[in-house]
Amino acid sequence: MIYKAFKDLQLSWLGMGNMRLPVVGERGPIDEKLASEIIDYAYANGVNYYDTAYMYHGGHSEEFIGKALARYPRDSFYLATKMPGHIMRRAGDTMEVGGTMIAKKTISGPADVFEEQLEKCGVDYFDFYLLHNLSESSYNLYADDELGIIEYVLAQKKAGRIRHLGFSAHASAATIDKFLSKYDCFEFVQIQLNYMDWMLQDAKTKYEVITKHGLPVVVMEPCRGGKLAAPGEAATEILRQARPGDSPAAWAFRFIQSLPNVTVALSGMTTLEQLKENVALFSKDDPLTEEDKTVLQKAIAAMASIVPCTACRYCCDGCPQKLDIPKLIGLNNEASFSLSWQVTNALGAMSEAEKPSACVSCGECSKICPQGIDVPGVLQKFAARLNSAAS
Ligand code: SF4
Ligand code: SF4
Incomplete structure (x- = not known):
């Protein structure tokens, strides 16, 4: 040492x-x-x-x-x-x-x-x-x-x-x-x-x-x-x-x-x-x-498309939808490289209420996020991407 x-x-x-x-x-x-x-x-x-x-x-x-x-x-x-x-x-x-x-x-x-x-x-x-x-x-x-x-x-x-x-x-x-x-x-x-x-x-x-x-x-x-x-x-x-x-x-x-x-x-x-x-x-x-x-x-x-979430979880308890925000951002980052089976499997195991589309854009998470992440913006884009991949 x-x-x-x-x-x-x-x-x-x-x-x-x-x-x-x-x-x-x-x-x-x-x-x-x-x-x-x-x-x-x-x-x-x-x-x-x-x-x-x-x-x-x-x-x-x-x-x-x-x-x-x-x-x-x-x-x-x-x-x-x-x-x-x-x-x-x-x-x-x-x-x-x-x-x-x-x-x-x-x-x-x-x-x-x-x-x-x-x-x-x-x-x-x-x-x-x-x-x-x-x-x-x-x-x-x-x-x-x-x-x-x-x-x-x-x-x-x-x-x-x-x-x-x-x-x-x-x-x-x-x-x-x-x-x-x-x-x-x-x-x-x-x-x-x-x-x-x-x-x-x-x-x-x-x-x-x-x-x-x-x-x-x-x-x-x-x-x-x-x-x-x-x-x-x-x-x-x-x-x-x-x-x-x-x-x-x-x-x-x-x-x-x-x-x-x-x-x-x-x-x-x-x-x-x-x-x-x-x-x-x-x-x-x-x-x-x-x-x-x-x-x-x-x-x-x-790595430029990576969202810089550190998984500190400061935002989680204040989310009215009780979303696992760092998990969703992690999947979003993973998906920015490819919509791998790991990503689709993880999303497939979630109920609709747990998915990025369940975000109601209240912005509570962004107010508290030390990384200044526009969480609702990230989740909306992620949800739209998943939507278009599914159609
Ligand atoms: S903006 Fe979305 S993720 Fe953030 S606290 Fe509100 S519902 Fe939860
Ligand atoms: S507060 Fe920000 S950095 Fe921390 S888990 Fe939530 S989104 Fe990620």
């Missing part, structure tokens, strides 16, 4: 994300036996950075990772979690936390959440603590003095219960810049960064803004929720021809390795095989060459 310096710490370049742990069945609870094997392998192979959040796995990720890491000395790993300010709301005289990913709870303020997180993780301090998902809509919540999130986390830092403070962001580069200019208390920023989003989501400017503020970048979604591990036949072929021994995921991680200001690349690994491949990749420094960058550009061009 390669380690990167963060102040006086050495952080493993590969960090373990805990939002896509293996689950029982298709959508069940965390498969603790399998997930523990993954954590044990990660720890044994030098991964020392573990990232979770209040809302991951419906609120159970913190509990799981706390238990899994409790078997190791507390000072041998770094635990990161996040204050879910973006899902806190005033409800009359009281406060609530929760929403589409987690059941609503009445709270008195950030202290209730923080204490719950320490208890769930079974620790008395967090090595890294982030404000979760700074975006254009959560900016005012985080900057709200009455709600007092920033004041609260600074007090916890002073008390030694938070060692290092940062935030994760899906906001624009300009909003990140504004936030960092207003508050000088942050020590790192976590953003979605991968070779597709370098241009598509302007991750390049975000990376440059954070670097300009003198802060290190923690990367999330280096493989775009797994999409860059299976980028479609045409792109895979372009990559395979250039480096026959490398998987598409290796290209995605080598892109990250080419950025000197990335301190940790988080990967939400679901299987031991993914983890083994990633541990091997982050054990040797193998950044992209100029020639490789040209190859990647060609692969991106071959």
Whole structure:
């Protein structure tokens, strides 16, 4: 494992994300036996950075990772979690936390959440603590003095219960810049960064803004929720021809390795095989060459019709039709290469109420989507394409 310096710490370049742990069945609870094997392998192979959040796995990720890491000395790993300010709301005289990913709870303020997180993780301090998902809509919540999130986390830092403070962001580069200019208390920023989003989501400017503020970048979604591990036949072929021994995921991680200001690349690994491949990749420094960058550009061009859904599922609970939106977008992406039997089989197994044509274009999903996807537009086009293929 390669380690990167963060102040006086050495952080493993590969960090373990805990939002896509293996689950029982298709959508069940965390498969603790399998997930523990993954954590044990990660720890044994030098991964020392573990990232979770209040809302991951419906609120159970913190509990799981706390238990899994409790078997190791507390000072041998770094635990990161996040204050879910973006899902806190005033409800009359009281406060609530929760929403589409987690059941609503009445709270008195950030202290209730923080204490719950320490208890769930079974620790008395967090090595890294982030404000979760700074975006254009959560900016005012985080900057709200009455709600007092920033004041609260600074007090916890002073008390030694938070060692290092940062935030994760899906906001624009300009909003990140504004936030960092207003508050000088942050020590790192976590953003979605991968070779597709370098241009598509302007991750390049975000990376440059954070670097300009003198802060290190923690990367999330280096493989775009797994999409860059299976980028479609045409792109895979372009990559395979250039480096026959490398998987598409290796290209995605080598892109990250080419950025000197990335301190940790988080990967939400679901299987031991993914983890083994990633541990091997982050054990040797193998950044992209100029020639490789040209190859990647060609692969991106071959993927241009892909809808950039990361399967975060933030949109699902708010859909009045209860559509499995990421599944439908995944099928749409698959179908953009070909209407394969896998696509037709999957659609054939759905009732009419589950298909893209059931979307009523209410737009609730697009309002919440961190990727800015025009979901109803995508589903309408997909439904029209299926319709014309059937006639
Ligand atoms: S626009 Fe369609 S997919 Fe999105 S929430 Fe409304 S019904 Fe669901
Ligand atoms: S459409 Fe957007 S919010 Fe919904 S799963 Fe995909 S990326 Fe997440």
